Amino acid sequence: MTIGRLFVISAPSGAGKTTLLSHVMARIPGLVFSVSHTTRLPRPGERDGIDYHFVGRDEFHSMIEQGRFLEYAEVHGNLYGTSQAAIRQQLEEGIDVVLDIDVQGAAILRNSGQMDAASIFISPPSMAELEKRLRGRGTESEERVRLRMKNARQELQAVEQYEYLIINEDLADAADLLAAVILAERARAHRLPSGKPIEKSVTE
Amino acid sequence: MTIGRLFVISAPSGAGKTTLLSHVMARIPGLVFSVSHTTRLPRPGERDGIDYHFVGRDEFHSMIEQGRFLEYAEVHGNLYGTSQAAIRQQLEEGIDVVLDIDVQGAAILRNSGQMDAASIFISPPSMAELEKRLRGRGTESEERVRLRMKNARQELQAVEQYEYLIINEDLADAADLLAAVILAERARAHRLPSGKPIEKSVTE
Numbered sequence: 001m002t003i004g005r006l007f008v009i010s011a012p013s014g015a016g017k018t019t020l021l022s023h024v025m026a027r028i029p030g031l032v033f034s035v036s037h038t039t040r041l042p043r044p045g046e047r048d049g050i051d052y053h054f055v056g057r058d059e060f061h062s063m064i065e066q067g068r069f070l071e072y073a074e075v076h077g078n079l080y081g082t083s084q085a086a087i088r089q090q091l092e093e094g095i096d097v098v099l100d101i102d103v104q105g106a107a108i109l110r111n112s113g114q115m116d117a118a119s120i121f122i123s124p125p126s127m128a129e130l131e132k133r134l135r136g137r138g139t140e141s142e143e144r145v146r147l148r149m150k151n152a153r154q155e156l157q158a159v160e161q162y163e164y165l166i167i168n169e170d171l172a173d174a175a176d177l178l179a180a181v182i183l184a185e186r187a188r189a190h191r192l193p194s195g196k197p198i199e200k201s202v203t204e
Numbered sequence: 205m206t207i208g209r210l211f212v213i214s215a216p217s218g219a220g221k222t223t224l225l226s227h228v229m230a231r232i233p234g235l236v237f238s239v240s241h242t243t244r245l246p247r248p249g250e251r252d253g254i255d256y257h258f259v260g261r262d263e264f265h266s267m268i269e270q271g272r273f274l275e276y277a278e279v280h281g282n283l284y285g286t287s288q289a290a291i292r293q294q295l296e297e298g299i300d301v302v303l304d305i306d307v308q309g310a311a312i313l314r315n316s317g318q319m320d321a322a323s324i325f326i327s328p329p330s331m332a333e334l335e336k337r338l339r340g341r342g343t344e345s346e347e348r349v350r351l352r353m354k355n356a357r358q359e360l361q362a363v364e365q366y367e368y369l370i371i372n373e374d375l376a377d378a379a380d381l382l383a384a385v386i387l388a389e390r391a392r393a394h395r396l397p398s399g400k401p402i403e404k405s406v407t408e
Contacts, residue, residue: 187324
């Protein structure tokens with residue numbers, strides 16, 4: 001029984017991470033999202049325990065005190081956190097888990113040294129293209145676009161902390177590359193069934 | 205201009221490495237074999253400078269003395285070596301190079317610390333299947349099969365020295381996985397155009 005692999009994936013808003021992930025998750029079996037905890041209210045259609053674990057601020061703070069989060073962060077006034085227990089359980093079942101977190105959360109996880117993860121940064125092809133995509137949504141105010149562009153510039157500074165970089169210029173190419181990274185990580189020799197060297201597996 | 209990536213690929217005889225590589229090389233652009241030097245005579249159809257650089261023992265020994273080989277080894281009475289110059293030139297042209305060498309050669313290259321390479325071990329699914337494949341060739345004497353099986357057991361001990369392990373049970377699956385490893389290595393963040401951080405590439 002091979003233990004699952006944890007993938008940490010970050011991207012500036014507008015880099016196309018969500019679309020990319022939905023393509024890749026659909027075609028790779030045995031790969032699931034981790035379910036985060038949040039204090040924000042559910043949006044229409046969001047389901048508790050599937051999209052997020054929706055909890056109150058008191059419960060969230062109690063979980064922080066109990067050290068139950070791998071990482072947590074406050075974004076736009078709401079708390080978001082990743083519970084260790086949920087991820088460990090999935091990994092121990094041999095499931096590969098995708099952790100979709102921002103660069104701040106990824107840095108906390110990395111520095112904690114608590115879990116080994118393969119980290120992937122999704123980048124827009126250029127700042128001009130990113131701005132075009134953000135405006136193309138038609139849902140963002142001018143102020144909001146500027147804020148997101150400023151954040152993106154900051155987030156891109158973190159790219160060197162990631163093991164893999166996928167530049168999302170063409171969606172199909174980027175999806176192929178992301179799928180390749182996930183498959184390749186599964187082929188890493190140190191990811192073999194624990195306690196059973198390959199020469200034993202093969203020669204038995 | 206990104207410098208090319210060097211892939212070291214080893215496998216016990218009969219693991220299906222040659223077939224696997226021919227499938228993968230055909231579908232990944234910008235990926236070529238390194239051309240080794242050898243003192244053995246050309247087989248029918250082999251071309252000098254393409255399949256091998258065919259040289260005499262005197263020339264080979266002179267190259268050894270000049271330190272021109274990344275690694276060399278004597279196999280079944282013939283000398284095989286990988287010239288540094290040929291590989292470096294291809295890498296500097298941005299071409300990814302596959303180095304098809306045995307575990308002995310791979311160990312010498314690894315220990316020399318001269319070139320950074322991603323190392324991949326191709327394994328048969330089991331020793332029983334390996335024996336079946338070796339006999340299935342119909343070209344190997346009983347003694348030869350036994351020697352190859354003995355060598356395979358030894359070579360499998362080296363697998364933990366490799367970064368990636370691909371178990372060649374189903375050719376199509378193994379080819380997908382090998383292609384994934386090569387693409388994923390291209391996405392490694394430290395493989396970006398040298399001297400130009402990604403945040404510069406993207407924000408310019």
